[in-house]
Amino acid sequence: MTVTTQRLPTLAEAVARYDPVLGLEVHVELGTVTKMFCGCSTTFGAEPNSQVCPVCLGLPGSLPVLNRVAVESAIRLGLALNCTIASWCRFARKNYFYPDMPKNFQISQYDEPIAYNGWLDVVYEGVTYRIGVTRAHLEEDTGKSVHVGGATGRIHGASHALLDYNRSGIPLIEIVSKPILVPPAIAPAVGRAYVTELRMLIRALGISPARMELGQLRCDANVSLKPSGATEFGTRTETKNVNSLRSVERAISYEIRRQAAVLSEGGRVVQETRHWHEDTGETTAGRSKEQAEDYRYFPEPDLVPLAPSPEWVESLRATLPESPVARRARLQREWRLSDLEMRDVLNAGAVDLVAATVDAGSDPAGAKKWWLGQIARAANERGVDLEQVGISPSDVAQVQALVAAGTLNDRLARQVIDGVLAGEGTPDEVVAARGLAAVSDDAALLTAVDEAIAAMPDVAAKVRAGKLAAVGALVGAVMKATRGQADAARVRELTLQRLTGPAA
Numbered sequence: 001m002t003v004t005t006q007r008l009p010t011l012a013e014a015v016a017r018y019d020p021v022l023g024l025e026v027h028v029e030l031g032t033v034t035k036m037f038c039g040c041s042t043t044f045g046a047e048p049n050s051q052v053c054p055v056c057l058g059l060p061g062s063l064p065v066l067n068r069v070a071v072e073s074a075i076r077l078g079l080a081l082n083c084t085i086a087s088w089c090r091f092a093r094k095n096y097f098y099p100d101m102p103k104n105f106q107i108s109q110y111d112e113p114i115a116y117n118g119w120l121d122v123v124y125e126g127v128t129y130r131i132g133v134t135r136a137h138l139e140e141d142t143g144k145s146v147h148v149g150g151a152t153g154r155i156h157g158a159s160h161a162l163l164d165y166n167r168s169g170i171p172l173i174e175i176v177s178k179p180i181l182v183p184p185a186i187a188p189a190v191g192r193a194y195v196t197e198l199r200m201l202i203r204a205l206g207i208s209p210a211r212m213e214l215g216q217l218r219c220d221a222n223v224s225l226k227p228s229g230a231t232e233f234g235t236r237t238e239t240k241n242v243n244s245l246r247s248v249e250r251a252i253s254y255e256i257r258r259q260a261a262v263l264s265e266g267g268r269v270v271q272e273t274r275h276w277h278e279d280t281g282e283t284t285a286g287r288s289k290e291q292a293e294d295y296r297y298f299p300e301p302d303l304v305p306l307a308p309s310p311e312w313v314e315s316l317r318a319t320l321p322e323s324p325v326a327r328r329a330r331l332q333r334e335w336r337l338s339d340l341e342m343r344d345v346l347n348a349g350a351v352d353l354v355a356a357t358v359d360a361g362s363d364p365a366g367a368k369k370w371w372l373g374q375i376a377r378a379a380n381e382r383g384v385d386l387e388q389v390g391i392s393p394s395d396v397a398q399v400q401a402l403v404a405a406g407t408l409n410d411r412l413a414r415q416v417i418d419g420v421l422a423g424e425g426t427p428d429e430v431v432a433a434r435g436l437a438a439v440s441d442d443a444a445l446l447t448a449v450d451e452a453i454a455a456m457p458d459v460a461a462k463v464r465a466g467k468l469a470a471v472g473a474l475v476g477a478v479m480k481a482t483r484g485q486a487d488a489a490r491v492r493e494l495t496l497q498r499l500t501g502p503a504a
């Protein structure tokens with residue numbers, strides 16, 4: 001059934017009648033040096049098909065060898081997610097045809113995941129929601145198809161496709177949540193908060209940079225609706241490869257509204273995969289999943305079972321970083337933020353960014369101000385996450401250092417950030433190119449102050465007579481003369497000193 005956007009209910013209208021149930025599947029590309037089953041490099045952005053070998057090209061006779069660091073990463077993530085670690089498990093072949101998967105099967109884990117039955121606590125608006133984790137398992141990534149000749153880069157309208165196998169065989173962990181049932185109106189936001197929290201955890205573990213815009217962390221969002229208060233789940237759809245935090249929330253919200261429209265018109269939700277369209281904010285139908293897909297799983301005969309010893313698991317447990325909750329409590333103390341301020345930083349998905357900016361030398365207040373203020377507004381206008389907006393923590397720390405040194409005042413600093421966001425280079429380059437350095441040299445300022453006093457003798461007389469408020473006109477004149485590049489507070493100080501202070 002096709003539903004037009006015009007008739008979609010709002011989220012509030014949809015959740016007044018239906019309870020959403022979410023299930024989130026998150027794929028993380030591990031930051032290992034080599035691939036899952038061979039020694040090929042995993043470096044991103046290399047010349048297509050330059051990082052391949054017989055194993056990751058699936059050539060006959062080649063044999064996989066398991067990457068120990070990938071297994072360690074999975075065990076550490078499993079432990080951090082409060083999962084049970086399997087004492088014995090196997091890999092399985094998932095058989096299906098796909099042009100960018102040269103073996104025609106993917107080595108994955110099926111009924112024997114390495115980690116299972118855990119949970120992750122997610123804080124949203126100051127309330128903690130415990131999200132269950134069904135499993136976290138290891139698998140290999142596929143290659144990449146590049147569709148050429150069409151306007152959109154999608155398969156539709158393309159004249160031919162190119163295949164790049166550099167990504168083929170890069171280790172992945174898939175984390176599958178249990179059904180997420182939270183207050184209906186905040187389900188999309190909690191879904192986003194879960195992915196945000198997971199990303200912070202993955203980064204704290206150091207197992208992946210988890211940059212969504214590079215596809216290092218991808219989310220598939222399962223959404224179903226049931227009538228308010230009902231216990232039986234409805235039919236779900238799976239929206240694939242949602243690749244920003246913002247999109248996680250939008251895609252879930254859209255699917256709730258779309259399904260509510262279908263159901264309230266007496267229609268039936270079709271079990272299918274759906275594609276998320278960042279530009280229109282809509283999902284469209286993909287592959288139908290009405291018939292269960294038969295992947296003909298069977299244990300991978302070329303790999304021995306994986307049986308991590310309790311000693312190995314315990315030694316890995318000892319390498320876990322502080323928990324995200326403990327880390328946030330510590331950062332809040334170090335940054336001297338109130339609960340509400342810290343909540344804002346968390347909701348903005350900016351904890352890691354502020355922390356990295358502070359690590360790069362900024363004071364916490366400055367770091368928070370820029371990320372949650374001007375940069376957040378720019379990200380919002382462009383419809384991207386903070387991390388994708390085009391300014392790095394070290395750039396922000398550099399701007400803040402220039403402010404602290406008096407080279408930039410606040411107004412100029414905002415212009416520098418605008419310049420960096422516009423792609424004009426590093427803060428130093430923008431300062432140089434736009435000629436933005438503040439006039440902080442007192443001698444130069446005093447010349448401008450004296451000129452202003454000479455030009456406005458009547459105003460100067462008022463100030464001398466004690467009407468200090470009149471000084472504003474003089475300060476304004478100096479700021480105009482220095483094209484706004486002076487520190488207004490310092491100008492005021494110098495002007496008052498000139499007029500009322502000890503004779504200069």
Ligand SMILES: [Zn+2]
Pocket residue numbers: 035038039040051052053054055056057169
């Ligand atoms: Zn290889």
